[in-house]
Amino acid sequence: EEIEEATLRELRIFLREICAKLARNRTFYIFTKPVDEEVVPDYRDIIKEPMDLETMMTKIDQHEYECAQEFLCDIDLICTNALEYNPDRNPEDKIIRHRACTLRDTAYAYIKAEMDTDFEDKCREIRDRR
Numbered sequence: 001e002e003i004e005e006a007t008l009r010e011l012r013i014f015l016r017e018i019c020a021k022l023a024r025n026r027t028f029y030i031f032t033k034p035v036d037e038e039v040v041p042d043y044r045d046i047i048k049e050p051m052d053l054e055t056m057m058t059k060i061d062q063h064e065y066e067c068a069q070e071f072l073c074d075i076d077l078i079c080t081n082a083l084e085y086n087p088d089r090n091p092e093d094k095i096i097r098h099r100a101c102t103l104r105d106t107a108y109a110y111i112k113a114e115m116d117t118d119f120e121d122k123c124r125e126i127r128d129r130r
Ligand SMILES: CC(=O)c1nc(NC(=O)[C@H]2CNCCN2)sc1-c1cc(O)cc(O)c1
Pocket: 030, 031, 033, 034, 035, 036, 039, 040, 081, 082, 085, 086, 088, 090, 092, 093, 096
């Protein structure tokens, strides 16, 4: 009902700010757009559920996140995809794994720092009721 719609609207505004801030950070540049099959041809043979920050921004606008936890699940997916696609000891893989872990930790830190815990609880209650 109306109060619930106001809460979810506030959540979307908050998540857009977090998503935009992450996408502005040069460290996370390789996570900002879907992996291009032309550039990385074997990517979808290895990674079954690709995710990126632009896709997450679209999901916000399509009301696909009903609480911050669901948003962080997609951040975790970006991270685990990068760890799986870049498992080796070589310097390039290690740099990409480090960037993926930094993306995950930064996203969790932004949410924890800027999100009221009982606002998140309220969003989860709405989600669980629906
Ligand atoms: C996001 C990601 O997981 C990714 N991983 C890569 N790994 C490699 O190239 C490793 C694989 N092991 C052998 C040494 N090379 S390139 C790459 C990527 C980079 C971009 O500039 C855009 C983009 O969409 C994806």
